[in-house]
Amino acid sequence: MAGDGRTGAPRGARSIDAHLDAVRARLARLTPAEAAAAVRDGGALLVDIRYGALRDRDGTVPGAVIVERNELEWRLDPAGSHRIPHATGHDLHVVVFCNEGYASSLAAASLHVLGLHRATDLVGGFQAWRAAGLPVVPPDGRPTVPTPPRG
Numbered sequence: 001m002a003g004d005g006r007t008g009a010p011r012g013a014r015s016i017d018a019h020l021d022a023v024r025a026r027l028a029r030l031t032p033a034e035a036a037a038a039v040r041d042g043g044a045l046l047v048d049i050r051y052g053a054l055r056d057r058d059g060t061v062p063g064a065v066i067v068e069r070n071e072l073e074w075r076l077d078p079a080g081s082h083r084i085p086h087a088t089g090h091d092l093h094v095v096v097f098c099n100e101g102y103a104s105s106l107a108a109a110s111l112h113v114l115g116l117h118r119a120t121d122l123v124g125g126f127q128a129w130r131a132a133g134l135p136v137v138p139p140d141g142r143p144t145v146p147t148p149p150r151g
Contacts, residue, residue, distance in 0.1 A: 020102065023109040027120045032132040035095045035122050039063065044093040045086050047076070049107055050126060054099050055144040059136045061097075061129060065147040069098070072107055075149060077114050086151045090115040097122035097129065 014022075030038060038044035040123050045131065046064035048055065049072055060066070065086055067075045074082040086092070094116055098104040105119035111119035130136050 007094060012026060013097045020105060024105050026112070027108055029105070029120055029123050030095055031123050032037055032129045035097075035129070036134050038093060038095060040091060042078060044095050046122075047072070047094055047096045048126070049096055049098050049104060052144055054126070056139050058099075058126065058130070059138045060063050060144060061126070062137050064097075066074070066144060068146055069103060069107060071093045071146065072096070073110060075115060076111060076119075078116075080116050080119050086147075091118060094119040095122055096120070101125035114147075 003121040004114055019026060035044070035046065039046055046061055048064045048066045051068060051101065055066065065084060071082075074085045076087045076092075076094065077083055078087045078092070080087070092095070094108070094111060096104040096107045096119065098107070098121075101122060101124045104125060108119045108121040124131075
């Protein structure tokens with residue numbers, strides 16, 4: 001079975017870098033300033049998928065909902081029984097961010113599969129948001145918790 005030149009890789013396999021490039025080519029990724037404007041002017045929903053230790057270390061973005069990556073699809077599927085109250089329909093403009101903007105690209109692509117066609121991610125993630133001087137709520141010593149599902 002011929003692969004992509006990597007030892008033992010099956011035909012059609014690609015590296016994570018190639019996969020990430022292909023995923024990103026299908027997204028209308030936003031810079032921190034564009035994401036802030038989308039929230040302010042267009043009602044976009046910022047979704048923080050970082051794990052708790054990063055949120056607790058670096059702080060959070062005001063107004064962002066917290067949905068850890070392993071629950072993202074269940075919490076944002078508008079037809080799902082475990083969705084958060086914000087998951088109001090397939091036309092929802094979702095801007096996902098992680099710490100540096102890698103996992104969020106893959107997460108946004110996964111939301112596209114669920115029909116959330118306006119899902120995208122934040123270029124550079126939380127670190128780029130903070131470096132751009134956009135609002136951050138500093139950690140206060142209390143653990144952050146994910147946004148609960150509706151109900």
